[in-house]
Amino acid sequence: MNTSVKDTMESTFAGWTETVGNAMLEGEARMSTRNTDVFYGDKQAIFGVDLDIGKNEVLAMIGPSGCGKSTFLRTLNRMNDTIDICKIKGEILLDGENIYDKNMDVVSLRARVGMVFQKPNPFPKSIYDNVAYGPRIHGLVSRRAELDEVVETALRKASIWDEVKDRLDQPATGLSGGQQQRLCIARTIAVSPEVILMDEPCSALDPIATARIEELIAELSENYTIAIVTHSMQQAARVSTRTAYFHLGRLIEVGSTDKIFTAPDHKLTEDYITGRFG
Amino acid sequence: MTDQNLNAIERMAMVKQERMAAKLGKRYAKEKRFQAYGIVSIVIGLSFLAMLLGTIFTAGFSTFYATEIRLTVTYDQELLGVADMNDESQLAFANWGALVKNALAERFPDVSGRSARRQLNSLVSSVAEYDLKDRLEAHPELLGTTEEIWLMADDEIDALMKKQIDRDAPESERRLNDFQISLVDSLIESGELKTAFNTTFFTNGDSREPEQAGIRGAMIGSFFTLLVTLVLSFPIGVSAAIYLEEFAPKNRFTEIIEVNINNLAAVPSIVFGLLGLAVFINVFHLPRSAPVVGGLVLTLMTLPTIIISSRSAIKAVPPSIREAALGLGASRVQMVLHHVLPLAMPGMLTGTIIGMAQALGETAPLLMIGMVAFIADVPGTPLDPSTVLPVQIFLWSDLPERAFVAKTSGAIMVLLGFLAIMNLFAVFLRRKFEQRW
Amino acid sequence: MTSSSLFLLLVLIVAVSYFFGRKRSEVVAQSVGGIRHLHSLPNYYGLMAAVWAGVPGLVILSLWVAFETTVMQGIVFSGLPDHLKTLTGPQVNLFWSEVYNLRSGAISAPSDPALLDAMAHITTLEQQSKIGKAVMVIALSVLGGGIGWSLIRPTQKARNQFEVVLRTLLMLSSMIAIFTTVGILFSVLFESVRFFREVPITEFMFGTKWSPQVAINAEVAGSSGAFGAVPLFVGTLMIASIALIIAVPIGLMTAVYLVEYASRRVRNIIKPLLEVLAGIPTVVYGFFAALTMAPQLKTFFEDVGVNGVSSESALAAGLVMGIMIIPFVSSLADDVINAVPNSLRDGSYGLGATRSETIKQVVFPAALPGIVGGVLLAASRAIGETMIVVMAAGLAANLTANPLEAVTTVTVQIATLLVGDQEFDSAKTLSAFALGLMLFFTTLLLNIVALAVVKRFREQYD
Structure with missing residues (x-):
């Protein structure tokens, strides 16, 4: 990193010294990052983030666009591996294991840390095959009946079963946007991950579909650890238990959602929450 | 949500680790194999390319040099039977061959007997005597004098020098006998035999004799054909592209034109040959075998390429520039001519060069319109009968003489050379004028 | 005056018209208070005058050149004695070549005294045509230039008029594509209809014996030739199939590797090399x-104990054709695979799929319509490819399923039947056009379907 560039960036953080709030948890964390830097070529996108994601909590990550929250999310299941120029420094632990360790198998990792994307991206296959895709490639089921059950359970958990149970063999691309996104969630659940990462899962959906997904997130939080990136502060307030505020690649403040939205400690967080920028 | 259903995923989760681990090795092996298929495919493609070029270059390289023999030739007036150097018919019927034979006899005075003399005479190419004729016509004052001159060796001697004939093979299996080889060896020893750059290949037209056959006729024919193609297809192609991108209304008629262009781009080239034969030759009575007809046919064939690439060049000009011009009160025509066209020109030129390269390599349609005849003369105008480089390659590839294999490969090397230059120029244009908006 | 010098003269008249038109616009501008008060710039008045001078003359000149021979020969022919009027087809061609040879002195004694009359007649006509052409063209262009000149006045919307002319020219250029298609259709249809008058279409489409060569000697009894094209269709399909079997997997895997696996550096090296191919x-x-592939295959098969391999085997031609099509398939597949949105790949990777699983189970199904379209285009190319089969496949129309035997193809037959001297009413020559018709329609169908499929695929992901 070019020092002069870094200096100018630093200067925009006149008030920032280190993350405010309880970024590290007292108890056992499902995932934790320690001093994590992310680079795209020469450009640094994430600066020394330390953050824990607790078991069965919903962590919302908010911040103005370009603040690095999506990039950070994608490092949590090594989705950035597909980008040649992307380099990661520091540690990211899943149940105490470093996921960037060379002994860590990325395929198995992603079966443990699933991901739901911004735009619904069902495969050009039938509804059934979309959900069955994960269990099949990983060889998680041995019999067809077992697979049927897994597919049904996943679809039920994603509360889309009633809408699609009669047309499981039809192409998934024929579903509405909201249904597609719930199908994608079902697809993720079907491999029984420990953590689900959601990258602005409602940004392409209408308000009604969004409401259904939000309900679903609340239900899922009973069994899964969820980290969600969102553009909408209201959504973060509705679905999350804890909120992290990112700004220009730095984690500015972390705290319980209530506190962040009512009494943030940091000036930048406050400015963002109150709509001075963003 | 029933308990039983909840359990399906939970039950699966319990065995997840071991089942995944069990399959992981196989999955990664498959992954490796799949990637290997890709590499193998690329290797097959590239090794074929190497094989093709390798075969042709090794076979064709020898075409670019030729064996020559130094003889002391006396331009004997009596022997020739030429009294008046200005009389064309006397020159035409003069006994030029006798000069060569005499010179050979003087060089090897010991050789006697009919068959031995015939073998001696076969050292020099049977067409070398015409070189003497040309020399004397250019310098009439040489008549009656003696000079040393390098003459082209026979193609069998040439083959021996290029190691295409095995000296160590038994005499009966060789195309040259021991006696001929001994003559050659004595010439080599005295420095009267050399290999030199084969200018004949580039200065002569076609010939039945491999050592005399050259590609000049075909190169000029290709040049005229491409010239006609370029002069017609560039303006028409660019005009059509401008019309379709800037002026054409979006209606059924325009759609038909577009479908037509896309289809023509994929119509087999030989069909264009049928069109040329039926329309240009049978209806319009244009001359057969002429570059002008070839150019017309290739124009129709390359137009789709040029139109399609010109259109994408025009599309790449950002709308903001158009709006700026129109905003200043320019008419649509002025906007196109003054702003869009200059910006799109490099892209259009690149497409045209690529189209021309295609046209240069095209053979099949030209067979249909008679450019396949044996033509020894170098064409002087686009209306003269002629052939083109790829057709010349086709013609030579069919001939039985071994020496023509090398000639064909040599001609291919020249053709590929031209194509490489054209494509490199297109790449250069693209790099130089590429603009990011 | 020859046509080309007439053309040069025409260009000169056009240039003069431009010059005077421009001048005149400046002169008429004086009366209304200067060039600022003209409707258009002086340049456009000059251009309009040039258009008036050039277009009519050029149209007449090209029509005249295109049709003068046909018209003159028709006139001479109608004046011939009755026994010559009945000549048909190749006899007419022979007649004219004898007449022209007679004139050039290549033949000294005519086979029929009427030929001398015909020679004199056509020579007179040619001279008249030459004069008529020159007078017409010059008169028209001077007259046109004059009209254009006299039309010039300050209110003339010269720029708008010129732009209309220019647009019309542009439109005509783009219509050449239609003319070409129509030209192809007519040239193959017309001769094909004549062919099908002599050979029933059912025999052509379903007959299994092809030997057009014997048809030359009409005198020999029972040698009307056999025009059953089935062996050609089978041969074409066999060679094209071999080519596709080679090209499709290799081309597809090449594209997959370059798009999904190769680093940018590797791609930048390999893609241009494939473009060389x-x-x-x-x-x-x-x-x-x-020269290389066929003998090597023959040796190879003899080494492994298979004898009777033809030196012009379908395999050798198909193999080389397949290699030729690889870059075609791979560049089409490259486009199509690139068009599959990355979000689908992300979805699959996010579930823990490996690259190959993602490609096989997500990218391929998504790209399938585009790949099918590409394969159809490749098939159309393989079917229409001429030179490889002309040089490496045989001429013998064997009806066989053995790729080690020699087969012939539609394009080979078209090329051989039409190279050399043609007689335009023998079934032998005409059959080439019937084959051309088949070829044109087959490839047209493949292209239309392929382009439509690819277009729909693109719309799906745009």
Whole structure:
């Protein structure tokens, strides 16, 4: 990193010294990052983030666009591996294991840390095959009946079963946007991950579909650890238990959602929450 | 949500680790194999390319040099039977061959007997005597004098020098006998035999004799054909592209034109040959075998390429520039001519060069319109009968003489050379004028 | 005056008209208070005058050149004695070549005294035509230039008029594509209809014996030739199939590797090299197939104990053709695979799929319509490819399923039937056009379907 560039960036953080709030948890964390830097070529996108994601909590990550929250999310299941120029420094632990360790198998990792994307991206296959895709490639089921059950359970958990149970063999691309996104969630659940990462899962959906997904997130939080990136502060307030505020690649403040939205400690967080920028 | 259903995923989760681990090795092996298929495919493609070029270059390289023999030739007036150097018919019927034979006899005075003399005479190419004729016509004052001159060796001697004939093979299996080889060896020893750059290949037209056959006729024919193609297809192609991108209304008629262009781009080239034969030759009575007809046919064939690439060049000009011009009160025509066209020109030129390269390599349609005849003369105008480089390659590839294999490969090397230059120029244009908006 | 010098004169008249038109616009501008008060710039008045001078003359000149021979020969022919009027087809061609040879002195004694009359007649007509052409063209262009000149006045909307002319020219250029298609259709249809008058279409489409060569000697009894094209269709399909079997997997895997696996550096090296393969003229592939591939295959099969391999086997031609099509398939597949949105790949990777699983189970199904379209285009190319098969496949119309035997194809037959002297009413020559018709329609169908499929695929992901 070019020092002069870094200096100018630093200067925009006149008030920032280190993350405010309880970024590290007292108890056992499902995932934790320690001093994590992310680079795209020469450009640094994430600066020394330390953050824990607790078991069965919903962590919302908010911040103005370009603040690095999506990039950070994608490092949590090594989705950035597909980008040649992307380099990661520091540690990211899943149940105490470093996921960037060379002994860590990325395929198995992603079966443990699933991901739901911004735009619904069902495969050009039938509804059934979309959900069955994960269990099949990983060889998680041995019999067809077992697979049927897994597919049904996943679809039920994603509360889309009633809408699609009669047309499981039809192409998934024929579903509405909201249904597609719930199908994608079902697809993720079907491999029984420990953590689900959601990258602005409602940004392409209408308000009604969004409401259904939000309900679903609340239900899922009973069994899964969820980290969600969102553009909408209201959504973060509705679905999350804890909120992290990112700004220009730095984690500015972390705290319980209530506190962040009512009494943030940091000036930048406050400015963002109150709509001075963003 | 029933308990039983909840359990399906939970039950699966319990065995997840071991089942995944069990399959992981196989999955990664498959992954490796799949990637290997890709590499193998690329290797097959590239090794074929190497094989093709390798075969042709090794076979064709020898075409670019030729064996020559130094003889002391006396331009004997009596022997020739030429009294008046200005009389064309006397020159035409003069006994030029006798000069060569005499010179050979003087060089090897010991050789006697009919068959031995015939073998001696076969050292020099049977067409070398015409070189003497040309020399004397250019310098009439040489008549009656003696000079040393390098003459082209026979193609069998040439083959021996290029190691295409095995000296160590038994005499009966060789195309040259021991006696001929001994003559050659004595010439080599005295420095009267050399290999030199084969200018004949580039200065002569076609010939039945491999050592005399050259590609000049075909190169000029290709040049005229491409010239006609370029002069017609560039303006028409660019005009059509401008019309379709800037002026054409979006209606059924325009759609038909577009479908037509896309289809023509994929119509087999030989069909264009049928069109040329039926329309240009049978209806319009244009001359057969002429570059002008070839150019017309290739124009129709390359137009789709040029139109399609010109259109994408025009599309790449950002709308903001158009709006700026129109905003200043320019008419649509002025906007196109003054702003869009200059910006799109490099892209259009690149497409045209690529189209021309295609046209240069095209053979099949030209067979249909008679450019396949044996033509020894170098064409002087686009209306003269002629052939083109790829057709010349086709013609030579069919001939039985071994020496023509090398000639064909040599001609291919020249053709590929031209194509490489054209494509490199297109790449250069693209790099130089590429603009990011 | 020859046509080309007439053309040069026409260009000169056009240039003069431009000059005077421009001048005049400046002169008429004086009366209304200067050039500022003209409707258009002086340049456009000059251009309009040039258009008036050039267009009519050029149209007449090109029509005249295109049709003068046909018209003159028709006139001479109608004045011939009755026994010559009945000549048909090749006899007419022979008649004219004898007449022209007579005139050039290549023949000294005519076979029929009427030929001398015909020679004199056509020579007179040619001279008249020459004079008529020159007078017409010059008169028209001078007259046109004059009209254009006299039309010039300050209110003339010269720029708008010129732009209309220019647009019309542009439109005519784009319509050449239609003319070409129509020209192809007519040239193959017209002769094909004549062919099908002599040979029933059912025999052509379903007959299994093809031997057009014997048809030359009409005198020999029972040698009307056999025009059953089935062996050609089978041969074409066999060679094209071999080519596709080679090209489709290799081309597809090449594209997959380059898009999904290769680093940018590797891609930048390999793609241009493959483009070299695409840029090599087909005649070079043909030479290689005939000279290197075929003998090597023959030796190889004899080494493994298979005898009777033809030196012009379908396999050799198909193999080399397949290699030729690889870059074509791979560049089409490259486009199509690139068009599959990355979000689908992300979805699959996010579930823990490996690259190959993602490609096989997500990218391929998504790209399938585009790949099918590409394969159809490749098939159309393989079917229409001429030089490789002319040089490496045989002429013998064997009806066989053995790729080690020699077969012939539609394009080979078209090329051989039409190279050399043609007689335009023998079934032998006409059959080439019937084959051309088949070829044109087959490839047209493949292209239309392929382009439509690819277009729909693109719309799906745009």
